[in-house]
Amino acid sequence: xxxxxxxxxxxxxxxxxxxxxxxxxxxxxxxxxxxxxxxxxxxxxxxxxxxxxxxxxxxxxxxxxxxxxxxxxxxxxxxxxxxxxxxxxxxxxxxxxxxxxxxxxxxxxxxxxx
Numbered sequence: 001x002x003x004x005x006x007x008x009x010x011x012x013x014x015x016x017x018x019x020x021x022x023x024x025x026x027x028x029x030x031x032x033x034x035x036x037x038x039x040x041x042x043x044x045x046x047x048x049x050x051x052x053x054x055x056x057x058x059x060x061x062x063x064x065x066x067x068x069x070x071x072x073x074x075x076x077x078x079x080x081x082x083x084x085x086x087x088x089x090x091x092x093x094x095x096x097x098x099x100x101x102x103x104x105x106x107x108x109x110x111x112x113x114x
Contacts, residue, residue, distance in 0.1 A: 008054045013076050017083055019058075021046050022091030022110045027060060027073055028081040039081050042071055045089070045110055047096040061099060063107055068100060 019025055027042045044062030047070070051057050054076050061070045073080060089110035099107055 022089030024087040026084040
């Protein structure tokens with residue numbers, strides 16, 4: 001068991017900001033196209049977190065051209081350059097699946113922290 005935890009701790013990122021469900025985040029992902037590498041942004045609301053340790057994931061949802069887009073990111077992935085918290089929101093539940101049924105501005109409405 002000690003070998004597994006040692007390997008897991010070695011691959012964990014130490015610079016992960018603390019964010020929770022309901023927060024608006026900006027995720028910087030590294031994209032490789034041919035022999036070039038660039039950073040692409042994905043901005044949206046965290047609608048869920050899942051897993052523990054190295055296997056922890058979070059789901060970000062945004063509205064793009066009137067269509068809902070969701071992406072699941074592993075927190076400790078080497079493809080993620082940086083995670084920035086734009087706004088903190090107050091969610092009263094662990095998963096914000098009810099945002100999927102909403103249209104327009106209401107789809108991005110989560111109570112902001114005071």
